[in-house]
Amino acid sequence: xxxxxxxxxxxxxxxxxxxxxxxxxxxxxxxxxxxxxxxxxxxxxxxxxxxxxxxxxxxxxxxxxxxxxxxxxxxxxxxxxxxxxxxxxxxxxxxxxx
Numbered sequence: 001x002x003x004x005x006x007x008x009x010x011x012x013x014x015x016x017x018x019x020x021x022x023x024x025x026x027x028x029x030x031x032x033x034x035x036x037x038x039x040x041x042x043x044x045x046x047x048x049x050x051x052x053x054x055x056x057x058x059x060x061x062x063x064x065x066x067x068x069x070x071x072x073x074x075x076x077x078x079x080x081x082x083x084x085x086x087x088x089x090x091x092x093x094x095x096x097x098x
Contacts, residue, residue, distance in 0.1 A: 031076070031078065031079070032073050032074065032076060035054055035073065036051065036054060037051050037052065037053060037054060038050065038051060039051045039079055040079065040080050040081065040082045041061070041076050041077075041078065041079055041080060042076075042077050042078055042079075042080050043061070043071065043075045043076055044075050044076075044077045045075070047061070047063055047069070048063070048080065048082070049061035049062055049063040049069070052068055054073075057072060057073055057074075058071070058072060058073065059071060059073055
């Protein structure tokens with residue numbers, strides 16, 4: 001009876017904790033291997049930037065015009081889509097129309 005209980009407990013822990021973590025790690029590895037120059041990414045520290053160069057373990061991010069930062073590939077959290085910033089004039093024009 002005890003062996004059956006521990007076996008069931010292990011099976012539940014496997015499907016609830018271990019398997020999803022392995023799947024997430026695999027997805028992260030695929031993301032890191034697919035990084036290329038020009039991709040917009042976010043780092044684990046919350047820095048948004050465009051990939052300027054990619055090496056085996058290091059990427060160079062351009063975080064502002066002419067500002068480049070080197071960091072480890074593992075610090076990339078994911079790809080993002082950057083929307084163009086709205087100009088203040090267009091926001092003011094919409095307010096005046098109302």
